Structure formats: structure tokens, C-alpha cells
Amino acid sequence: MYTSRQIVLLMLLILTSAVHALPLDSTPVPGGIAIIRLPADIDTRTLRYNGRKILVTQQEADNFAVIGLSLGTKPGRYHLQGKTVHGKPLSIAFNVESKQYEEQRITIKDKRKVNPEKRDLERIGREKKQIDTALEHWSERDSVAVDFRKPVEGPTSSPFGLRRFFNDQPRNPHSGLDIAAAEGTPIHAPAPGTVIETGDFFFNGNTVLIDHGQGLVTMYCHMSAIDVTPGTVVATGDVIGEVGMTGRVTGPHLHWGVSLNDARIDPTLFLPADQATAE
Numbered sequence: 001m002y003t004s005r006q007i008v009l010l011m012l013l014i015l016t017s018a019v020h021a022l023p024l025d026s027t028p029v030p031g032g033i034a035i036i037r038l039p040a041d042i043d044t045r046t047l048r049y050n051g052r053k054i055l056v057t058q059q060e061a062d063n064f065a066v067i068g069l070s071l072g073t074k075p076g077r078y079h080l081q082g083k084t085v086h087g088k089p090l091s092i093a094f095n096v097e098s099k100q101y102e103e104q105r106i107t108i109k110d111k112r113k114v115n116p117e118k119r120d121l122e123r124i125g126r127e128k129k130q131i132d133t134a135l136e137h138w139s140e141r142d143s144v145a146v147d148f149r150k151p152v153e154g155p156t157s158s159p160f161g162l163r164r165f166f167n168d169q170p171r172n173p174h175s176g177l178d179i180a181a182a183e184g185t186p187i188h189a190p191a192p193g194t195v196i197e198t199g200d201f202f203f204n205g206n207t208v209l210i211d212h213g214q215g216l217v218t219m220y221c222h223m224s225a226i227d228v229t230p231g232t233v234v235a236t237g238d239v240i241g242e243v244g245m246t247g248r249v250t251g252p253h254l255h256w257g258v259s260l261n262d263a264r265i266d267p268t269l270f271l272p273a274d275q276a277t278a279e
Ligand SMILES: [Zn+2]
Pocket: 158, 174, 176, 177, 178, 254, 255, 256
């Protein structure tokens, strides 16, 4: 028989493993992730997909590679490359299925936010470089949390991946998840990390980027207030700022972006199943 202390420990163990569970059954699609169980003798530091280093997470006794697949990924066969601890090359194949995302048409009153003026373009170009540099950032971290807490409670006002038209003009697909919430609602860090960039950007408004390690970076846009600065170390649940409507918006909401190995992917993949669906 188990003692009550052993039962408590056992329950804790079960809870912990449930909290850290990855959506192992998720189908690899553009804007999604591929999760690959790694052989025991792999040298995880050598892993590359598309020439980029890859996040590795331990679940129970096994190591898994978690690969971000950009929205532009064509369906087909891809390979994760690496070497064993003995230096032998290794290639693991996986298939990416197709996924059709919905269309969205938005009317933006501020025409300058749809067709920026010449004087805006230099600023937009400079900011894009700044944001892209942060999104593709790699930092070593032994253990990366892949179980996120939702940064803001609220219904999804616009899901990830929508093929968007602003004032009937085609634009980039929606690279994040929009959560509707009142202006001033606190935004919480979804996992431990370090703030790598903040700014007031033309399209994204007040923005914070958090580096969680191993190529996992999250982004928060349109904020009314920012409570952190680059270098701030955050724990899960720490307040990083407030929901607002700065930048190109039609109302107050949080645009939440997740980047993995420089691929923008669906943030709901990192949320517990009961929080991942739109309300
Ligand atoms: Zn958005």
C-alpha cells in the first residue's frame, strides 16, 4: 500500500506531467509545429531544420524536437538533420500536410495605416528589421517551457493564419492570435523568459518581445502601457503591460505572436486544450 505522502507525491507527478504535456498528436501543417521523438544517441545541439537550430524538450524519458513551420511552408516531405553523439549523420523525415485558413476582410479608417506615406516607409523598414531580429533570436536555455499560460483572459477576436485583406487589398496573413479585452487589462508572461525588445511601432503599436530560449520568442502588440524593459527577466504570470489599441487596430485587443525557429506559428498550440479554442 502507498502511504498518504507517497500518494501526494504521485499526484504531483501526474499533475506536473499533464501540465507540461505537448500536443503530441498535432498534425504538422503550415503555421503549426512538427514534434519528433529523438533517438537516444542524438547530439541535440547538432539538430537543424532549414539551416536553423531546433528546440528540444524532454517529456518523460524521451527527447522531442519541436519544429516551427512557417505559414509559407508547402505541403510535402521535410527533413530534420543532425548527428549522433558518435558524429554519424542522421536525417529524420516528416510530412507537412496542407491547411486552408479562412479569409478576413477588415476596413481600416486610418488609410495611412493601409497605404503608408513615403515618410512612413523608412520607419516601417527600420522597425521590421528590429522586430525580425528579435523574432529569430536564439539563446541557450536548458529547459524551455512549452506549456503556456494564456497572457490575457478573453475571447478570440481573430484567429491565427487568416488570409487578410485591408480595405480590399491583400496583405500578409495574420501571424498571431487576437484576444479581445478591455483597455488596461493586464498582460501576463505566458512562460519564463527575458524581455529582448520593446518599442512603439507603426503597425504594432506599443510592443514587447520575450525570449523564452532555444528559438522560442513571443510578441505582444497594441499595448496601452509597457511595464518592462529589454533585459527584464519574467516568470510565468508576471505582468508585462496592459491591453490597448495603439498601432493598426479597429478596437482594443492583444495581438499575441509566437515565433519558433523563426517561423510564426499558432499560439494556441502551447495552451492547455480548454483555453485553446475560441469562445
Ligand atoms: Zn492580430
